[in-house]
Amino acid sequence: MAVNLIPPDRARLRPVAGVRLGTAQAGIRRPNRKDLLVIALAEGTRVAGVFTRNRFCAAPVTVARAHLDEGEQIRALVINTGNANAGTGERGLADARATCGVAAQLLGLSAGQVLPFSTGVIMEPLPVQRIAAGLPACIADLKPENWAAAAEAIMTTDTVPKAASRSVPLGGAEIALTGIAKGAGMIRPDMATMLCFIATDAAVSQPALKSALQFASDRSFNAITVDGDTSTNDAFIVMATGLAGNAEIVVEDSPEFVALRDALTEIAAELARAVIRDAEGATKFITVRVESGATRDECRKVAYAIAHSPLVKTAFFASDPNLGRILAAIGYAGINDLDVSAVDLYLDDVRVASAGGRDPAYREEDGQRVMRQSEITVRVALHRGHELATVWTCDLSHDYVTINAEYRT
């Protein structure tokens, strides 16, 4: 089902010095599948994270945030699928802390040095016993080469594992970045997506790492939507072990910082687009690019109005150039002083609308030709300024309804 998305090539996923990964089958929800992952980090690794803004955020999000804020050296991450530990109240918090405690004991750490992450069904108690029973196998499996297995272990309704890797010459050294992500539904990140973990061996200060993470997340996981539902469990974590041998990056405008930030952004955007390509029921990958707006925020509003409209999304599913629905979405996006007669709408290279209506040169067969493609760019020119924003999304198909009507059964 995934749109032009192939599984990552294991040989191209570079190990990151100081990072080891181990997986296990803990039977958390279903038997016979990897559902538990431990990421162990070398001493001195710097870790930064952004998390969902959902007020009903999951217990592990609350605990991970607290452990990061307490400032202890983070040395391990524990990630389970099958159960989100969200909407679980006080018991959920205790369960997340217990998970950290067991992992810490096995690894010779304190509980505050472990970050917990969960994804799966909401409002069911976390089976801590099964996680505890599975952790020794994860730890026995810890290896730097396990990125591909890790990408598989965090999948839920994903059909394709998502991983990406880059290397960048930087400050006299060659640094590696490798990351994994999961997510296919309940995707409209408001800060970060479901789960994404990217590691690098670059030496970089904590503030510079956090700044690069913010930049990357705004241009990747904060620019995608499947269904407009912001998850309870979103987290995007970046880990820098500092073992590459480069001079530590401290200054945020330096060429080295920009090189690291841009490499991080590239990987994050590739993984974010992979989430959309693998979105529940998706048959088309849609790029919505809104340009010449007065502010980046108004461009994002218009892009999300188009990307969230069920009418627009079903028209893409049908390959039907019923493009008035896109005009309607632009019109209700919330720009109160929008001059619709100035708006241009393009489907790839085809100008569809101008001067408040159908473009005189537009022909239905041109719209039809573009709509049949599996990758389509919707481009809107507002002609109000010089800002722009891009959002990636997918169509709304019968399979989306089927998958989400049957998820728990």
Place this chain on the structure above:
Amino acid sequence: MAVNLIPPDRARLRPVAGVRLGTAQAGIRRPNRKDLLVIALAEGTRVAGVFTRNRFCAAPVTVARAHLDEGEQIRALVINTGNANAGTGERGLADARATCGVAAQLLGLSAGQVLPFSTGVIMEPLPVQRIAAGLPACIADLKPENWAAAAEAIMTTDTVPKAASRSVPLGGAEIALTGIAKGAGMIRPDMATMLCFIATDAAVSQPALKSALQFASDRSFNAITVDGDTSTNDAFIVMATGLAGNAEIVVEDSPEFVALRDALTEIAAELARAVIRDAEGATKFITVRVESGATRDECRKVAYAIAHSPLVKTAFFASDPNLGRILAAIGYAGINDLDVSAVDLYLDDVRVASAGGRDPAYREEDGQRVMRQSEITVRVALHRGHELATVWTCDLSHDYVTINAEYRT
């Protein structure tokens, strides 16, 4: 497909003194169906309207607004289905004005005394010739008894015509209110819904009529959503002929004003709920009631977050009490200081969540029992204040995708 919605009983639709209606088959989009309606109003009738806030509003909305603002006595409405005359630029405006001109000529009026309304496909030129050719038949058909035929003539993807009637003793007279509405998709009114026309023979001043209309629209068409798509053509028009014999209602706090306003609100809410019952692909009618909020606005935000969530809507379609999805929607509704541990969630009489998680007494079979019903109330208590809001919506089914993927074919 409609959920517990039966066609209106013709015998119960009361004629309104001073209002005549006539329909015709003009072949605007498809042959052999009523698609053109004229409503003729007695001299002295007061007319007020609320319209879509979509910036890409349709040409007839622009023209109707202008004719109302110019203050000429409105004496006729012309409504066509099959074509929305939206996203049609300057030509669309000329077409809407031409429609008014032809009707005015046939009725011995000026064009400014006629309001045009269109609904149907967006971004196609309005076939004015066919409308002009159909108008004489409409006018020949004008009768006070034609409300049921009028309700049929304005249907598009509606499967059941929508009409309602009330009579109210008022100021020594018995006044009548009768209305019709259409709409089944692209429904998330921001001011009013697709199309609704309600007439009364009450004598009421223009400001009091406008005030009653605002009150009624906030509690009816501004409280429903199918897909979150605010249409380009929404209009809710109320007409008061003043022929009932009551003393003119002028004071907005008077018992007579309140009686009229509440009767208008009742009809409007009945028609708004009928739109949801007949929503595209709907199999369930969902009432979302959010109470004990600090403001009405925050209650509406939470209610709409639930009502728009595709994950919540597909769970209703599946009769699956996957109620964590409702918690997630509450969490991302935009109340930044929400204390989730204070929130209670009920499905009809069953308390599902409390203290930030699943209620200790909740049993899956209770949730399952309610989810199987065709009418369900989701009730959220925020425990932050004394305000409340209600929104009506439906589930998201395979048929919604089918209907919207095939609308133009």
